[in-house]
Amino acid sequence: MYLYDELDRTLVGERVAEFRGQVARRLSGELTEDEFKPLRLMNGVYLQLHAYMLRISIPYGTLSSAQLRMLAHVARRYDRGYGHFTTRQNIQYHWIKLEELPDAMADLASVGMHGMQTSGNVVRNITTDQWASVAPDEIEDPRIWAEVIRQHVTLHPEFSFMPRKFKIAVGSSRHDRAALRIHDMALQMHRNGAGETGFEVMVGGGLGRTAFIAKTIKPFLHKRDVLSYVEAVLRTYNQFGRRDNIYKARIKILVHELGAEAFAKEVETEWQSIKDGPLALDEEVIADIASRFRYPAYARLDDSPPELAEARRSDRRFDAWVGNSVAKHKVPGYAIVTLSLKPEGGTPGDVTAEQMDVIADLADRYSFGEIRVGHEQNLALPHVAQRDLPAVWRALDAIGVAIPNVNLITDIIACPGLDYCSLANARSIPIAQEITRRFRNLDLARDLGRLHINISGCINACGHHHVGHIGILGVEKNGEEFYQITLGGKADEHATLGTLIGPAVPYAQVADVVEDIAAAYIELRERPDELFIDTVKRTGVEPFRERVYAAR
Amino acid sequence: MPLVKQGHIVEDVFVRVLDDAPIPDGVPVIVTAERFLADAAELAAREAPLGVLWPNNRKVAELEPWLGRLALVALIFPKFRDGRAYSQARLLRERYGFRGELRATGEVLRDQFLFLIRAGFDSLEVTKAADAEAFAAAVSTYSVFYQPSTDGRLAVRRRRLPPQTPAAGREAQETGQRHFEPR
Numbered sequence: 001m002y003l004y005d006e007l008d009r010t011l012v013g014e015r016v017a018e019f020r021g022q023v024a025r026r027l028s029g030e031l032t033e034d035e036f037k038p039l040r041l042m043n044g045v046y047l048q049l050h051a052y053m054l055r056i057s058i059p060y061g062t063l064s065s066a067q068l069r070m071l072a073h074v075a076r077r078y079d080r081g082y083g084h085f086t087t088r089q090n091i092q093y094h095w096i097k098l099e100e101l102p103d104a105m106a107d108l109a110s111v112g113m114h115g116m117q118t119s120g121n122v123v124r125n126i127t128t129d130q131w132a133s134v135a136p137d138e139i140e141d142p143r144i145w146a147e148v149i150r151q152h153v154t155l156h157p158e159f160s161f162m163p164r165k166f167k168i169a170v171g172s173s174r175h176d177r178a179a180l181r182i183h184d185m186a187l188q189m190h191r192n193g194a195g196e197t198g199f200e201v202m203v204g205g206g207l208g209r210t211a212f213i214a215k216t217i218k219p220f221l222h223k224r225d226v227l228s229y230v231e232a233v234l235r236t237y238n239q240f241g242r243r244d245n246i247y248k249a250r251i252k253i254l255v256h257e258l259g260a261e262a263f264a265k266e267v268e269t270e271w272q273s274i275k276d277g278p279l280a281l282d283e284e285v286i287a288d289i290a291s292r293f294r295y296p297a298y299a300r301l302d303d304s305p306p307e308l309a310e311a312r313r314s315d316r317r318f319d320a321w322v323g324n325s326v327a328k329h330k331v332p333g334y335a336i337v338t339l340s341l342k343p344e345g346g347t348p349g350d351v352t353a354e355q356m357d358v359i360a361d362l363a364d365r366y367s368f369g370e371i372r373v374g375h376e377q378n379l380a381l382p383h384v385a386q387r388d389l390p391a392v393w394r395a396l397d398a399i400g401v402a403i404p405n406v407n408l409i410t411d412i413i414a415c416p417g418l419d420y421c422s423l424a425n426a427r428s429i430p431i432a433q434e435i436t437r438r439f440r441n442l443d444l445a446r447d448l449g450r451l452h453i454n455i456s457g458c459i460n461a462c463g464h465h466h467v468g469h470i471g472i473l474g475v476e477k478n479g480e481e482f483y484q485i486t487l488g489g490k491a492d493e494h495a496t497l498g499t500l501i502g503p504a505v506p507y508a509q510v511a512d513v514v515e516d517i518a519a520a521y522i523e524l525r526e527r528p529d530e531l532f533i534d535t536v537k538r539t540g541v542e543p544f545r546e547r548v549y550a551a552r
Numbered sequence: 553m554p555l556v557k558q559g560h561i562v563e564d565v566f567v568r569v570l571d572d573a574p575i576p577d578g579v580p581v582i583v584t585a586e587r588f589l590a591d592a593a594e595l596a597a598r599e600a601p602l603g604v605l606w607p608n609n610r611k612v613a614e615l616e617p618w619l620g621r622l623a624l625v626a627l628i629f630p631k632f633r634d635g636r637a638y639s640q641a642r643l644l645r646e647r648y649g650f651r652g653e654l655r656a657t658g659e660v661l662r663d664q665f666l667f668l669i670r671a672g673f674d675s676l677e678v679t680k681a682a683d684a685e686a687f688a689a690a691v692s693t694y695s696v697f698y699q700p701s702t703d704g705r706l707a708v709r710r711r712r713l714p715p716q717t718p719a720a721g722r723e724a725q726e727t728g729q730r731h732f733e734p735r
Contacts, residue, residue, distance in 0.1 A: 007708050011696040018693045022663070030682075038633065039663055121633070151698040151708065157670035158642055161635025238639045273647060278700040278707075285709050 001064055001294045001370060002147055004112040011154075012109045015116060019043050020102035027099060042122070042160070044115025045101060049422050054096045055118040056108060060128040060146040060170075061089035061373040065360040068371050070111045072356035078104040083356070085341065085349040087413060087464060088167070089127050089373040090118055094420050116154060121162045123153035123234070127169045129177045130374035133295065134382045136330045139189045139197055142172035144290045145226060148281070151289075152227050159234045163241035164249035166234065167206075170199075174493070179375055181205045181214045181495035182467055184251045185233055190220060198222045203233060203263070204255030205495075207461035212252045213495050217264035223286065225271075228279040232271035236263070296368035296383050301333020303386065311390040317404075318393050320442070324404035326389065335386050337367075339379040339401040340411060344436045347429050348414045349377030355399045366392050376413055378406065408445040409453060409518065410436045413464060417457030417474065418481075424457035426474025426481035426507070431455055434511040439518075448518055451532045454489070467491035469533045470517060471498040472510060481507040487517070487544055488536040501545045505552070513548050520547040554684035557653070557675040559691075561684055564677075566603050566624060582626055585610060588618075596621040605657070608636040612643050619650045627673075629658035638671045645672035645702045665690040670701045 004012075019039075026036040040046075044055035056071070063071075071091055075083045078100050079093040086092055096104065108114060117124055126146040133141040149168060153159060159166075169178045172189040180186035184206060187199040199221045205214030221229055233251075240258075242248045255263045312319040327336040339359065341349050351359075359379065363371045366388045367381035374380060379401070384392055396402035405411050412435060415421065417428030432455055439445050454468025458475075465471035471486035482504035489498030505513055524543055525535045536544070555564045566580045571587050575595075582603035588595055595602055596618055603624030606612060615625065625644060627637035637656070644650040655675040656668050662683035668676060669691055678684040700707045 005712070007696050007711060011694065011698075011708075014694045014696065035661070121635075154698050155667075155694070156699055157667040157701060158638040159635070160667055161633050161638065161664075235639050239636055243634055243636075284713060288709065288712050 001062060002059070002143065003292050003294060005292070009109075009112065012112060012114050012116075015043070015114055016102065016105045016109045019105060023098065023102050038120065041119045042116070043105070044118035045096075046119060047422070048094065048420050049418075050420070051094065052096045052098055052101065053420070054093045054101065054104065054115060055086070056091050056093075056113055056115055057118045057125045058089050058091060058113075058373050059150050060126060060132065060143045061130045061375075062132075062143060063371040063373060064111070065363040065369045065371065067111045067113055068356050068360040068363070070108060070113065072353040072360070074104050074107060075353040075356065077107075081354075082350050082352045084347070084416065085351065085373050085377050085379070087375045087377065087415075087462065088118075088125050089130070089375055090125055091373075092416075094416070117150075119165075120160070121164050121166075122160050123149075123156070123166045123168060126150050126153075127167075127178055127183075127375060129171055129173055130372040130380055131177060131327070131336055131382065132172070132372075133293075134329050134331075134334075134336055135173050135175075135177075136328050137173045137175055138330070139172045139191060141290075141293065142170040142178075142187075142189060144286070144293060145187065145189075145199075145223075146170045147293075148226060148286070148289055149230055152230070152279075153234075156234075159238060162234070162238050163243045164246070164251075166237070166251065168230070176491075176493040176495075177374075179464070179467065179491035179495070181493075182207055182211075182464065182491055183214060185230070186214055187221075187226070192220050196222070199226065201229060201233075204252040204260065206250050206252040207464060207466045208250070209247050209459050210253065210256075211461070211466045211497050212256060213497065215255065215260040217260060217267060224281045225275055227281055228275045228277065229267075229271055231274060231279055232267045235270055236266045240266070296370075298331045298334060298383070299385065301385060301387070303332045305333070305387040308386050308389055315390075317397075318390060321393055321397075321402050321404040322389060324408075324446075325402070325406045329383070331383075333386055335384050335389060337381040337384045337389070337392060337396075338374070338406045339381065339396060340403040340406050341378050341401065342405055342411050342436065343400050343403055344410070344440045345433050346436070348412050348432050351379070351401075355401060358395065358399050359401070362392060362395050376411065378411070404442065405445055407450045407452070409439050409448050409451045409514075410445055412436070412453045412455060413468070414455040415457050415462035417455070417463075421457060423460055424474065425459075425476040426457050426483065428455045428457040428463060428472075428474060431472060431474075431483070431507075431510050435514055438511050438515055447528075448521065449529070449531055451518075452490070453514070464491060465489075466497045467495060468498060469536070470514060472514075475504055477504065483507065483510045485510075485513055485517075485548070487541045488533065490533055499541045501541045502549050505548075509552070516548050516551075517544055520544050554678050554681055555675060556678055556684050556687050559687065561687075566601070568605070580623065582624065589614070592618055603653070603655075606640070608634065608640065612640045612648070615644070616648050619644070619648055619652070622650075622652055624653040624655060624675075625650065626655040626657050626677075629656060629660060629664075632659040632661050632664055638667065641668075641671040641673055642702075662686055662690045666693060670697070670699075670703050670705075672702050 025031045046053045128142045169183040186202040201218035202214035372380040412432040414428040414432040418424040452469045455472040456463035456465040465473045467489040473484045486498030580601040588604045601623030605626045657677045
């Protein structure tokens with residue numbers, strides 16, 4: 001956990017006071033909706049189809065139990081009893097009333113939470129591996145760097161009105177669990193030949209109307225230079241990014257139009273003038289921020305305790321859950337537990353206030369008071385003793401978040417779509433719900449193996465459809481919802497954009513198409529353990545296209 | 553359009569001169585970038601204070617040789633959402649050491665005041681009269697800042713260090729003098 005100090009708390013409190021004044025000016029008519037819009041957006045408040053939506057930042061996806069309880073309270077007191085976790089590791093409430101927003105924000109501020117940097121043309125919530133500090137393949141905790149950058153870009157006087165939003169992710173493991181390469185800017189930690197740790201810098205990734213995988217512009221950046229380099233990239237973008245067309249305003253277009261090399265050169269020139277200035281990070285500044293992260297006092301335990309083996313032997317459901325939802329922890333005797341928020345017929349990422357309260361209690365009892373939010377819209381308890389797994393499973397199972405479908409076909413990433421969002425062309429949630437019904441049989445889902453479905457309700461791609469193994473994009477044709485299907489995308493260290501398989505299909509046929517694709521995969525795979533994504537890579541999309549369109 | 557300069561609503565002593573209009577003698581004037589660059593040496597040699605209105609899509613590095621003789625640089629926010637001039641302002645103050653009046657023009661609204669001051673502006677042509685009246689309140693909304701800047705307020709990460717550490721001292725020096733005293 002990162003512990004806020006008095007200075008951090010003061011800033012959040014001042015933010016609430018400022019926003020209370022802005023809401024009062026709006027309600028009194030002193031501000032028009034047009035003038036109020038950018039102000040509310042700077043606090044994560046959107047106007048959606050039915051109501052205001054409040055997006056709360058969860059920096060690098062780390063939550064304390066007290067924060068999760070407060071999120072439950074806000075869901076109950078100001079919303080309809082639930083919240084929605086997003087692909088930016090944030091939470092959204094979809095039914096907030098304008099006049100109650102300042103109170104909701106004041107409640108959140110009491111646990112250090114806020115909506116700053118969750119909307120507007122600013123640096124958004126900085127994301128990272130949800131397994132930060134517990135993954136066995138990690139070099140160092142990436143959250144320290146996410147926090148260093150988060151502080152620097154919060155209410156930044158130069159970068160609060162950039163051409164467009166700016167998303168940064170930080171990774172520190174060999175395996176990329178943070179979808180680094182689809183970010184405006186990504187920092188991947190490496191160890192160089194001299195044994196020092198530093199960052200590879202990538203820029204210009206992004207999905208939406210024009211999708212790009214990020215390109216490396218700096219193979220190795222020393223830690224002391226992280227802030228000055230981020231500043232140089234942002235300054236270059238702020239000055240030269242396009243502002244004539246909202247669809248061409250992201251940094252990916254600038255990088256593409258200039259070319260990555262020319263862009264890197266601009267940044268380098270800028271960076272040379274500022275790298276030894278006040279943004280250079282001295283050891284003591286880094287150490288000060290690192291010292292605000294608190295790590296659990298783990299017990300000395302052995303891996304694979306006998307009571308775990310016994311419980312797995314005696315209960316098949318528990319055994320299946322351990323096999324699916326429990327991952328290796330870097331500390332012996334502990335485990336990382338993923339909580340699936342993808343029940344049959346549910347909305348991906350939704351959690352009720354009651355579930356949040358139970359999860360917060362479980363975190364206190366079994367996970368050193370800590371919860372993580374992943375970009376796949378699931379939660380995790382990051383520090384569970386392996387001997388406690390049976391008890392944790394029973395408690396999670398009782399509230400419906402122990403479904404052993406993590407990374408399977410029903411573990412769907414979906415945006416809110418036309419059920420909530422004013423930008424959407426088509427619904428996302430009911431498509432996800434129908435797919436979870438079709439594949440409710442866990443043996444079937446397990447047989448299909450690792451398979452990521454991503455659904456977006458419009459070209460803005462909040463559901464990351466380009467990088468789904470199966471990507472589903474809602475479009476509108478003559479007032480009706482149609483869906484384009486792509487195959488072969490992925491968001492990991494080998495990030496690839498999916499390939500369109502053919503004409504869009506109507507709403508009612510999407511789940512059938514997914515079933516056809518699944519059936520084709522089972523026929524096409526060379527071995528039962530050839531993953532879907534590997535089969536698509538080997539065969540190309542052609543055999544899938546034939547299967548899907550033969551009967552249509 | 554009220555002018556707020558160093559925290560106070562003041563009369564604007566500068567006259568804006570259109571591209572083809574004659575430049576009045578002995579009066580502080582603001583000319584466009586084109587006119588200034590066409591005749592920079594002669595204009596800079598005038599007795600009365602000279603200002604230049606600089607577009608937000610032109611590098612301020614071009615102004616560098618003349619900054620010592622310019623009394624004012626006016627930067628432009630065509631829309632408050634178009635934030636290019638924030639970068640120009642910081643470059644003028646922090647890289648090129650401009651010490652004259654740095655003026656924000658265009659759509660300049662209350663909720664941008666604090667960002668503007670922290671980016672190095674010390675005078676604002678404020679779009680709405682009521683906003684100008686609220687200047688003092690608008691720039692004292694916050695007492696905590698995460699970034700170093702030329703307004704003299706120390707960034708949080710330095711405030712957390714004991715004052716005798718070399719890093720804290722170095723930043724205070726490098727961000728230069730205070731251009732604006734918040735009231």
